[in-house]
Amino acid sequence: MARIAVKFGGTSLADVDHIRAVARRVKRLVDAGDQVAVIVSAMAGTTDQLVDWVKDFSPSPESCESDVVVSAGEQVTAGLMALALQAEGLRARSWLGWQLPVRTDGVHGAARIEDIDPQQIAKNMASGEIPVLAGFQGTDANNRLTTLGRGGTDTSAVAFAAALKADRCDIYTDVDGIFTSDPRIVPKARKIDKITYEEMLEMASLGAKVLQTRSVEVAMKHGVRLQVLSSFNDSPGTFVVDEGDIVEKEIVSGIAYSRDEAKITLQRIADRPGVAAGLFGPLADANINVDMIVQNSSRNGETTDLTFTVARSQLAQALTVLEGAKAAIGHEQIFSDDNVAKVSVIGVGMRSHAGVAQRMFSTLAEKGINIQVISTSEIKVSVLIAEEYVELALRSLHTAYGLDAD
Amino acid sequence: MARIAVKFGGTSLADVDHIRAVARRVKRLVDAGDQVAVIVSAMAGTTDQLVDWVKDFSPSPESCESDVVVSAGEQVTAGLMALALQAEGLRARSWLGWQLPVRTDGVHGAARIEDIDPQQIAKNMASGEIPVLAGFQGTDANNRLTTLGRGGTDTSAVAFAAALKADRCDIYTDVDGIFTSDPRIVPKARKIDKITYEEMLEMASLGAKVLQTRSVEVAMKHGVRLQVLSSFNDSPGTFVVDEGDIVEKEIVSGIAYSRDEAKITLQRIADRPGVAAGLFGPLADANINVDMIVQNSSRNGETTDLTFTVARSQLAQALTVLEGAKAAIGHEQIFSDDNVAKVSVIGVGMRSHAGVAQRMFSTLAEKGINIQVISTSEIKVSVLIAEEYVELALRSLHTAYGLDAD
Numbered sequence: 001m002a003r004i005a006v007k008f009g010g011t012s013l014a015d016v017d018h019i020r021a022v023a024r025r026v027k028r029l030v031d032a033g034d035q036v037a038v039i040v041s042a043m044a045g046t047t048d049q050l051v052d053w054v055k056d057f058s059p060s061p062e063s064c065e066s067d068v069v070v071s072a073g074e075q076v077t078a079g080l081m082a083l084a085l086q087a088e089g090l091r092a093r094s095w096l097g098w099q100l101p102v103r104t105d106g107v108h109g110a111a112r113i114e115d116i117d118p119q120q121i122a123k124n125m126a127s128g129e130i131p132v133l134a135g136f137q138g139t140d141a142n143n144r145l146t147t148l149g150r151g152g153t154d155t156s157a158v159a160f161a162a163a164l165k166a167d168r169c170d171i172y173t174d175v176d177g178i179f180t181s182d183p184r185i186v187p188k189a190r191k192i193d194k195i196t197y198e199e200m201l202e203m204a205s206l207g208a209k210v211l212q213t214r215s216v217e218v219a220m221k222h223g224v225r226l227q228v229l230s231s232f233n234d235s236p237g238t239f240v241v242d243e244g245d246i247v248e249k250e251i252v253s254g255i256a257y258s259r260d261e262a263k264i265t266l267q268r269i270a271d272r273p274g275v276a277a278g279l280f281g282p283l284a285d286a287n288i289n290v291d292m293i294v295q296n297s298s299r300n301g302e303t304t305d306l307t308f309t310v311a312r313s314q315l316a317q318a319l320t321v322l323e324g325a326k327a328a329i330g331h332e333q334i335f336s337d338d339n340v341a342k343v344s345v346i347g348v349g350m351r352s353h354a355g356v357a358q359r360m361f362s363t364l365a366e367k368g369i370n371i372q373v374i375s376t377s378e379i380k381v382s383v384l385i386a387e388e389y390v391e392l393a394l395r396s397l398h399t400a401y402g403l404d405a406d
Numbered sequence: 407m408a409r410i411a412v413k414f415g416g417t418s419l420a421d422v423d424h425i426r427a428v429a430r431r432v433k434r435l436v437d438a439g440d441q442v443a444v445i446v447s448a449m450a451g452t453t454d455q456l457v458d459w460v461k462d463f464s465p466s467p468e469s470c471e472s473d474v475v476v477s478a479g480e481q482v483t484a485g486l487m488a489l490a491l492q493a494e495g496l497r498a499r500s501w502l503g504w505q506l507p508v509r510t511d512g513v514h515g516a517a518r519i520e521d522i523d524p525q526q527i528a529k530n531m532a533s534g535e536i537p538v539l540a541g542f543q544g545t546d547a548n549n550r551l552t553t554l555g556r557g558g559t560d561t562s563a564v565a566f567a568a569a570l571k572a573d574r575c576d577i578y579t580d581v582d583g584i585f586t587s588d589p590r591i592v593p594k595a596r597k598i599d600k601i602t603y604e605e606m607l608e609m610a611s612l613g614a615k616v617l618q619t620r621s622v623e624v625a626m627k628h629g630v631r632l633q634v635l636s637s638f639n640d641s642p643g644t645f646v647v648d649e650g651d652i653v654e655k656e657i658v659s660g661i662a663y664s665r666d667e668a669k670i671t672l673q674r675i676a677d678r679p680g681v682a683a684g685l686f687g688p689l690a691d692a693n694i695n696v697d698m699i700v701q702n703s704s705r706n707g708e709t710t711d712l713t714f715t716v717a718r719s720q721l722a723q724a725l726t727v728l729e730g731a732k733a734a735i736g737h738e739q740i741f742s743d744d745n746v747a748k749v750s751v752i753g754v755g756m757r758s759h760a761g762v763a764q765r766m767f768s769t770l771a772e773k774g775i776n777i778q779v780i781s782t783s784e785i786k787v788s789v790l791i792a793e794e795y796v797e798l799a800l801r802s803l804h805t806a807y808g809l810d811a812d
Contacts, residue, residue: 016462050482056422057489065492068485068500072478076456079474083463086471094474098504099549143505 002167003035003125007135007157010044011174012231013077016084022172022231023084026130030090035125037164038092038132039157040081042073062109067137067147071097074134074153082132092130095121097145102138102156104146111138111146112214113155118163125164133160151212158215162222169224171211172231177238178203178210180403181255185391188404193236195253196243200226202346202380203256216240243348251349251356252401255394258342259387261291262315263372264322268303268332278328279306286321288314292342292375292384303332307373309384312338340372341390344382345397357381363400369393408573409441409531413541413563416450417580418637419483422490428578428637429490432536436496441531443570444498444538445563446487448479468515473543473553477503480540480559488538498536501527503543503551508562510544510552517544517552519561519624524569531570539566557618564621568628575630577617578637583644584609584616586809587661591797594810599642601659602649606632608752608786609662622646649754657755657762658807661800664748665793667697668721669778670728674709674738684734685712692727694720698748698781698790709738713779715790718744746778747796750788751803763787769806775799 006029008022022038029036041047047070054066078094085092100120104111121131135153138146148155154171161169176191178200183189195203197220204213210228219226219240229237243249269275276295283290293308310318315338322334350356360381364371369392373384385393398404412435414428428444435442447453453476460472484500491498506526510517527537541559544552554561560577567575582597584606589595601609603626610619616634625632625646635643649655675681682701689696699714716724721744728740756762766787770777775798779790791799804810 016459020463053422053482053486054489057426057486057493063489065485065488065500068488068502069482072481072485075478075481076459076475079471079478080459080463082471082474083460083469087463094471096474096551145502 001033001035003037003164004029005037005039005157005161005164005166005169006172007039007153007170008041008172008231009153009174010041010046012172013040013042013081014044016080019077019080019084020087023081023088023090025231026085027088027090030130036130037121037125037160037166038081038085038130039135039153039160040074040077040132041135041153042077046073046076064108064144067108067145071134071137071145071147074136078132078134085130085132090130091128092132093124094132094134096134097137098139098143102159104138104140104148106140106142106144106146108146110149111140113138113148113159113218116159116163118160122164148214149212151209151215154212154215155218158218158222158224158226161224162218167225168227169219170227170229170237171215172229173210174230174232175210175228176230176233176235177228178240178254180253181394181398182257185394186255186398188395188398190403190405192238192253194239194241194246196246196348197240198243198379199253199346199348200240202344202377203254211240249349250347251353252345252347252403253349254346255397255401255403256344256346257390257394259390260312261309261340261342261384262312262336262338263307263309263340263384264315264318265305265307265335266322266329266331266333267305267335269306270330271302271304275329276306278325279322282321282325283310283318286317288318288321292373292382294373294375309340309342309373339387340384341387342382342384343390343393343397344380345401346380348379350381351378359400360397363396364393367392367396407439407441409443409570410435411443411445411563411567411570411572411575412578413445413559413576414447414578414637415559415580416447416452418578419446419448419487420450422486425483425486425490426493429487429494429496431578431637432491433494433496436536442536443527443531443566443572444487444491444536445541445559445566446480446483446538447541447559448483452479452482470514470550473514473551477540477543477551477553480542484538484540491536491538496536497534498538499530500538500540502540504545504549508544508565510546510554512546512548512550512552514552516555517546518620519544519554519565522565522569524566528570554620555618557615557621560618560621561624564624564628564630564632567630568624573631574633575625576633576635576643578635579616580636580638581616581634582636582639582641583634584646584660586659587800587804588663592661592800592804594801594804596809596811598644598659600645600647600652602652602754603646604649604785605659605752605754606646608750608783609660617646655755656753657759658751658753658809659755660752661803661807661809662750662752663796663800665796666718667715667746667748667790668718668724668742668744669713669715669746669790670721670724671711671713671741672728672735672737672739673711673741675712676736677708677710681735682712684731685728688727688731689716689724692723694724694727698779698788700779700781715746715748715779745793746790747793748788748790749796749799749803750786751807752786754785756787757784765806766803769802770799773798773802
């Protein structure tokens with residue numbers, strides 16, 4: 001008998017028929033002898049509607065009250081799922097964040113779980129009751145509702161799995177698992193059987209948006225074995241596990257990409273200490289995330305060029321901030337380009353293999369794709385290219401690294 | 407400076423524009439120097455949708471989990487209303503039932519408020535913050551969510567008004583107040599300026615569905631001055647107050663009706679002790695409410711006829727129950743008719759005036775309307791008539807009692 005935390009996302013709970021199908025799937029797990037805790041998102045579309053309403057009143061949509069509004073979606077599905085399980089003859093009850101409680105910090109709209117008291121649900125599970133936990137929500141120290149940010153139910157599920165010492169956390173979604181690349185662009189993409197937390201983190205934050213990044217961090221921290229699988233069929237999915245659990249490590253396990261990129265180049269800034277701080281400080285203050293950063297070595301020992309990327313949606317705001325800080329930075333000119341995309345090659349195996357980056361560069365060169373910025377970490381190589389080349393780059397790299405399906 | 411509890415129903419909160427309009431109305435009250443607590447229903451249609459979903463899983467829709475689902479509607483409007491008030495420059499925060507808490511008994515779907523702890527909101531109101539209270543919801547002793555039944559936000563509002571020792575509880579709705587009769591049927595119906603709790607109770611339970619009956623009971627018990635008024639204009643509404651607050655008591659203050667009626671007649675039941683108990687016991691056990699009851703005096707000293715009314719929706723179930731109890735009741739035949747309606751003349755003044763019932767009977771006789779059942783209380787006379795005569799009866803009685811507008 002295994003204890004499993006199973007999470008269902010919005011597309012798996014889109015209407016009462018979908019909810020009934022999920023309840024039957026849970027029943028099959030229970031009939032097979034597993035002890036199951038169910039974690040639910042809101043119905044597909046619900047959170048968007050609630051967020052839209054909030055935006056009608058509040059330009060900065062993340063607040064105490066916004067969390068009161070948007071957390072209602074998970075409350076509805078938690079109650080409905082408990083009813084659906086009862087209709088299948090199972091004992092079930094819903095749990096809202098405040099009822100356990102799921103204690104979080106007070107950062108509304110992007111709260112972090114600090115503590116979950118699992119005692120009551122563990123006891124009820126031992127007696128055969130299935131807990132249905134409303135994901136995405138918690139309460140802060142003042143007993144106000146909080147939410148964990150978009151995709152937060154993934155993180156709720158992993159945190160519940162950790163608190164319940166579950167053997168596994170299954171994330172049911174509308175795809176069959178994690179793929180070697182985006183199957184809509186790369187028809188020969190294959191489902192990955194096993195991937196490490198580290199690779200998954202790179203994949204998720206680079207645009208393979210299957211799991212909330214934070215959920216993978218929590219899983220890694222607590223050693224929760226994750227499985228990403230489809231709620232629409234019975235195929236096994238992708239396991240996200242510790243590196244030690246993978247015997248045959250792939251040199252490259254996937255090719256990820258992100259179109260949500262914009263490039264900013266500051267020309268002829270002074271090449272002296274403190275300039276980078278004067279530049280990135282104001283951006284950080286404005287909550288603008290800077291991703292890739294490249295500084296050319298100074299040609300004349302006096303001025304240098306600096307290029308970095310931000311999310312495309314934050315480009316206009318970033319330019320305004322830089323304009324305001326011009327005196328401190330002292331750049332001559334600013335260029336920006338939002339017609340760019342990032343492509344990344346990811347794999348834990350590259351730590352012990354040379355030539356991975358070189359193959360990427362030569363493959364892109366063969367196709368005539370110009371590399372604008374390069375950034376590397378231990379397990380990934382990312383390049384910024386013109387957006388129009390994304391599809392070609394993904395397919396070429398997928399073939400070059402031997403990832404194509406037969 | 408008055409302290410006012412203001413309640414807005416679903417049609418007043420139908421969408422973001424309506425919610426914004428309500429926020430502006432609250433701002434006008436605040437600007438005028440009043441201390442205001444806002445109590446909100448769910449958006450129009452939301453509760454129906456949630457109840458429909460619940461019914462897809464559960465034949466008996468009132469349960470712990472059903473309350474989890476349906477109470478989400480008020481959570482959404484409470485958060486949105488707080489945001490809307492903030493957008494008007496006011497300090498506001500939402501309060502959910504469990505946050506105070508609003509403690510109720512454990513009767514899911516029809517809970518009664520046992521206690522409200524007003525300390526926190528009273529303190530915050532004193533500092534200028536506007537509490538926005540989610541109506542309809544509470545928690546029971548096990549910390550499970552409960553709801554107060556259809557229209558329950560009226561009762562929440564009155565209970566909050568009592569707990570906060572408010573000077574007044576304003577119930578904003580989509581009508582201008584309580585009318586002497588249904589204006590859709592009686593064009594000459596007038597808005598009533600003041601009405602007693604007792605009259606309002608008779609009006610509400612007889613089909614003038616503006617206020618939840620229970621809310622009037624709670625108002626009467628705690629001496630909360632109620633005002634029913636429109637959220638779509640600025641006219642004063644109808645005050646529902648203690649009899650002592652009304653100087654000129656009307657003999658008849660209104661003519662109410664209900665079409666949700668069905669009549670059952672049992673012929674030739676034994677005229678001996680215990681028969682009525684044997685009859686109404688099983689109906690009560692099946693949660694069927696019996697309203698009017700008439701037993702003819704026995705003609706031969708052995709058998710008698712008995713007629714009573716039930717809600718039309720419960721007729722089929724009532725007949726099944728009676729069929730099952732036939733041995734105990736010993737009736738010869740059952741007749742039923744769901745083509746009936748109840749018309750009632752209501753007024754506290756009739757306590758001290760003779761001839762009120764007689765005028766009703768003669769007015770109906772003049773129009774050729776046959777009276778099937780009569781039932782009276784201190785402040786009302788009700789008759790059951792064929793449904794097709796409802797409009798004629800209402801208009802004739804409205805004129806006969808001098809209620810017509812000029």
